[in-house]
Amino acid sequence: MCMAVPKPARHPTEGQVALAEALARGETWQGEEIHRLSTARYTDQARHELERELIFGKRPVPLIPSALLPHPDMAVAHDDYRRPLVITRDSEGEVHVLANSCAHRGTRLVDERRPIPARKIVCPYHAWVYRSDGSLAGLPRQDSFPGLCKDDHNLVRYAAHECGDIIWGAFGKDPDFSRLDALCEDLEALGLGDMALYKRRTHRVKANWKMVMDAFLESYHVKRLHQDTIAEYFADAVATGDVMGDHQRFAVGRTEYAAQVDTSDWQQVREVATFTYQIFPNGVLVVSPDYANLLVVMPGRKVNRCRVENFMLVPGDADPGEFAPRWEKSWRLLDEGTFGKEDFGAAALCQAGVDGGVQTEMLVGTLEAGMTRFHDLIDREIGIQASE
Numbered sequence: 113m114c115m116a117v118p119k120p121a122r123h124p125t126e127g128q129v130a131l132a133e134a135l136a137r138g139e140t141w142q143g144e145e146i147h148r149l150s151t152a153r154y155t156d157q158a159r160h161e162l163e164r165e166l167i168f169g170k171r172p173v174p175l176i177p178s179a180l181l182p183h184p185d186m187a188v189a190h191d192d193y194r195r196p197l198v199i200t201r202d203s204e205g206e207v208h209v210l211a212n213s214c215a216h217r218g219t220r221l222v223d224e225r226r227p228i229p230a231r232k233i234v235c236p237y238h239a240w241v242y243r244s245d246g247s248l249a250g251l252p253r254q255d256s257f258p259g260l261c262k263d264d265h266n267l268v269r270y271a272a273h274e275c276g277d278i279i280w281g282a283f284g285k286d287p288d289f290s291r292l293d294a295l296c297e298d299l300e301a302l303g304l305g306d307m308a309l310y311k312r313r314t315h316r317v318k319a320n321w322k323m324v325m326d327a328f329l330e331s332y333h334v335k336r337l338h339q340d341t342i343a344e345y346f347a348d349a350v351a352t353g354d355v356m357g358d359h360q361r362f363a364v365g366r367t368e369y370a371a372q373v374d375t376s377d378w379q380q381v382r383e384v385a386t387f388t389y390q391i392f393p394n395g396v397l398v399v400s401p402d403y404a405n406l407l408v409v410m411p412g413r414k415v416n417r418c419r420v421e422n423f424m425l426v427p428g429d430a431d432p433g434e435f436a437p438r439w440e441k442s443w444r445l446l447d448e449g450t451f452g453k454e455d456f457g458a459a460a461l462c463q464a465g466v467d468g469g470v471q472t473e474m475l476v477g478t479l480e481a482g483m484t485r486f487h488d489l490i491d492r493e494i495g496i497q498a499s500e
């Protein structure tokens with residue numbers, strides 16, 4: 113029987129403590145005036161192409177939680193960024209983001225959306241063999257490729273990075289992963305690395321990808337749209353937040369409870385405050401007291417379509433026999449109800465409305481100020497001056 117390795121104690125970061133203390137003081141974080149956003153940002157296909165090229169073609173983007181590939185020599189196919197990818201963890205534990213296309217004649221190598229053991233990846237067509245780091249290990253009848261240098265025929269490799277217990281990829285030249293450092297320090301403090309994947313599901317949403325992000329950038333809708341699911345947990349709650357570079361961080365809780373906890377004790381903080389991270393450009397992490405949901409929002413080819421992958425993470429050392437019914441209830445509540453039916457449903461209805469073309473701009477109130485910050489950043493990335 114092997115001994116459990118003691119896990120390092122997790123402590124909240126200074127920023128997380130500051131937010132918990134702001135909650136305890138009853139401070140809110142909101143804007144001061146009305147903003148207007150043009151509806152063209154959700155309907156203009158040319159603008160959408162620019163976002164795909166200049167944001168999703170360049171910036172680091174979240175792919176999957178590390179917990180999806182928990183062991184060395186594993187691989188999983190990933191297609192929702194409209195690129196055929198295979199994400200691997202090699203024998204040394206390092207992650208790689210590779211093209212899912214054989215260097216011989218281009219065949220799709222891994223067709224499984226579930227993680228599979230992958231000490232070697234063998235092409236199903238002529239059996240070229242790749243190592244889990246994407247290097248070509250061998251090919252049958254190499255004599256039929258006279259002069260071929262194997263080192264020149266590894267799988268195409270994209271930039272990969274693992275931090276905050278998330279695997280990130282980037283598809284442009286010289287991506288700057290350091291923009292994730294402060295965020296990842298927070299995510300590591302949350303202990304996602306000690307969690308295991310409970311379930312994942314990809315939602316196809318009839319809305320622009322930013323419509324879905326918008327739903328996680330404002331608290332205005334929570335007590336109304338979510339009245340049948342989670343609104344009761346947030347009744348009378350205070351929402352506070354701040355920015356971390358391009359990312360935003362929110363904490364929602366009840367002042368009277370927050371004022372009673374020891375903010376240096378992580379578990380106590382998480383019992384009274386729900387932290388949500390808007391990971392720029394397209395991730396959302398919602399941290400509940402004993403589980404977490406990572407949502408990755410991926411733009412479709414059409415401006416008014418996207419996919420959202422929801423990963424639910426649960427404590428890795430908890431007994432599934434004891435906790436599974438509770439997790440299943442939480443999964444249904446959030447994945448089917450709060451996210452699927454309510455947030456994504458509202459995004460699709462809002463998209464249908466703006467697609468109708470009646471309104472050319474939308475109003476953003478002070479409780480929705482996170483949206484304005486987000487859209488200003490999007491504009492900056494694609495070189496557009498004003499957010500209106």
Ligand code: FES
Pocket residue numbers: 214215216217218219235236237238239240
């Ligand atoms: S296409 Fe992969 S081995 Fe031929």
Ligand SMILES: [Fe+2]
Pocket residue numbers: 327328333334338450455
């Ligand atoms: Fe919501």
